[in-house]
Amino acid sequence: MEKPPKVRENKLEDLQKAGVEAYRKRDFKAALEHFTAALSRPESWAGRGLSNPKSYELFNLRAAVYEKMDGKLEEAANDAKKMIRLDKKSVPGYLRAGKVLGLMGKWEAALRMYRYGLERVPQEDNERKVLVGMCEKVEARVEKMRNDAKRTDPLSALPLELVDLIMLMTDFRSMIRCQRVCKSWRDFFRNYYYHTYRKLDFFHAVTAPKEKTLDKYINLSRLPGRDPIEEITFSHFFTRGNDMLVKKCISECPSLHTLKIPRVLGMSVGASCFGDGQLLQTLVLGCRVDIEDLAGILQASKRLQRLECHSVRIRRFISGALPWWYGAEYPNLEVIVLKLDQEADLPRVSDMRVSELEVDLPRAMPNLRSFATTDRGPVRFFHLLDFTSFQHLEQFLSHNEFGIHFPYLPQSITSLTIRGNHLIKSTSIPLPNLHTLSISENNVVTNGFISSVLSYLRSPSPLRVLNLSQCSCIEAAELSWLLAEGHCDYLEELYLEGLSGFGDQVTREMGCLGWLKGLDISRTRVTGVGLMNIVNGVGRKRAEKIGREKGVEWVKIVMCDWVGLDAIELARKLGVKVTYVAPKLPALRERRVRYGYT
Secondary structure (H helix, E strand, O other), X not given: OOOOOOOOOOOHHHHHHHHHHHHHOOOHHXXXXXXXXXXXXXXXXXXXXXXXHHHHHHHHHHHHHHHHOOOOHHHHHHHHHHHHHHOOOOHHHHHHHHHHHHHOOOHHHHHHHHHHHXXXXXXXXXXXXXXHHHHHHHHHHHHHXXXXXXXXXXXXXXXXXHHHHHHHOOOHHHHHHHOOOOHHHHHHHHHHOOOOOOEEEOOOOOOOOOHHHHXXXXXXXXXXXXXXXXXXXXXXXXXXXXXHHHHHHHHHOOOOOEEEEOOOOOOEOOHHHHOOOOOXXXXXXXXXXXXXXXXXXXXXXXXXXXXXXXXXXXXXXXOOOOOOOOOOOOOOOOEEEEEEOOOOOOOOHHHOOHHHHHHHHHXXXXXXXXXXXXXXOOHHHHOOOEHHHOOOOOEEEEEEOOOOEOOEOOOOOOEEEEEEOOEOOHHHOOOOOOOEEEEEOOOOOOHHHHHHHHOOOOOOOOOOEEEOOOOOOOOOOOOHHHHOXXXXXXXXXXXXOOOOOOOHHHHHHHHHOOOOOEEEOOOOOOEHHHHHHHHHHOOHHHHHHHOOOOOOOEEEEEOOOEOOHHHHXXXXXXXXXXXXXXXXXXXXXXXXXXXXXX
16 A cells, blocks of 8 residues: 655645545545544634634545445534534535435435425525435435335235245246246245245246246256146147147156146147156146047056046047947046037947946946036937946036937936936936036926926935026926925025026015025016015025025026116115126116015
8 A cells, every 4th residue: 555645734735635635545544534633723723613614625525534434424424514513504514414314324314404404505506406406316215215114025024824825825827927026026936935836837828838948947846845846737829849848747747646738729639648647637638639549548647537628539430349448447537527529420329339338437437426528528428328337426417409318327426417408317317415406408308307306305405506597398487396395495506597487476485495595587587576575585594594684695687677776776785696787678777666575
């Protein structure tokens, strides 16, 4: 280090110049000695020490030195105060004091200092503009700090247990968005939270995931303390070349148990993609699958419990050929959902070797609990079969537009959903444990069939949900045939949409439905009187149990032309949720009628 220049002891200007030179060379200790020595000279003060501008400048220089030294901000603040005492109308003192207070983190005090100086500095002072600019800058900073104080970081404020519960209910897309909030959140999700990459969901992605993207997430999931990848959902932009990504995910993610591929136009997936899927438990395929590949997929995925194929294609059918399940065993399969393409070439009933299939199907899927077919689906494969051998089958769903006979079902069925014009024989469905019965859009089912099905129910009745929507042959002018035997005493939800015979007279008979909490009577002839009969008379037992004024919770009355707004408003005031669409006749909207229970 260069030696400080020698100065004459009796020269104030030499001491000041030596201090400035040392400050420029960042020798703050020597600069402090020179400025302190200059301030101790008697010629730096005039009279009582209150009017010499030389001392004002020296205090400013020494405060600047104190700012650069560690732990000397208090001394710098004291020199700034001395500057203000020497001259309250000079700008540099206020600028120095505000700067020091800002370095100390006291921004609100700095703002007050700038405002105090603006009150005392004359308007004609040329340096006043600098003081105004600093005041505005600090004022904006203080306002930002106040706003930031109101926004508390939940990841640091909430207990770790509560943060973990919140994140368990947060999907993958939201977690990726949270990483863009700030660096601390990004580090939390990438380095500390162990559930981030457990479920990869690309469903909402605007492009198909690339191989390097999957590699990044797979590597992050392998870090110590992280949960491995258990579920992957691909995007709608899944292309033919992305079938290699399926193989990659299955081979490199040993803990993967759920794989979902959405429907993609023109895309098909073969059995070769699932060669290493020994641990897959749930497989949802929205893209096209050939029916010949179903056996290969199930054979590759030994532990598969749920299979959903929403686009099954039959290219050709050979007379006398056996189906895909023949001779195989799928002991873990519990849920199967199949939908056949509408343009598929369906086999004829005479081509099926039914006698062999009846024996082989229960053996291939002994633990099947839920079976669903939709549209023109594989009901044509199953409609002549006897399902009574399935001891664990609980749910059966079929949607078919053609008039075909429905198969025989086991007594273990608790949920039966039939949509379409099935030709059903009442003797084929003895279902004593039925919890949910849904028969909709059927032009064949009659009151007698419904009564026959309900007659097999055990006592007390397990039926909780009944759906008869859009069944044109159901006579709903009176419901004694439905309510007389007590099979609907514990009914909770009833759907009667589109039954034109349903009117106000029927609502008077529904008082026996003491546990009903929801009713759909859309597109019926009910009026406001009938609505109030339902609100006041239905669900009384349930209301007493839960302590509500009214038992029924919701009523759906879409396109009911004779229900006025006053009845709807009154029902809502009584705590009933009314789903309502404006009627076709505008004149009825403002109609006022006196409603009450009759």
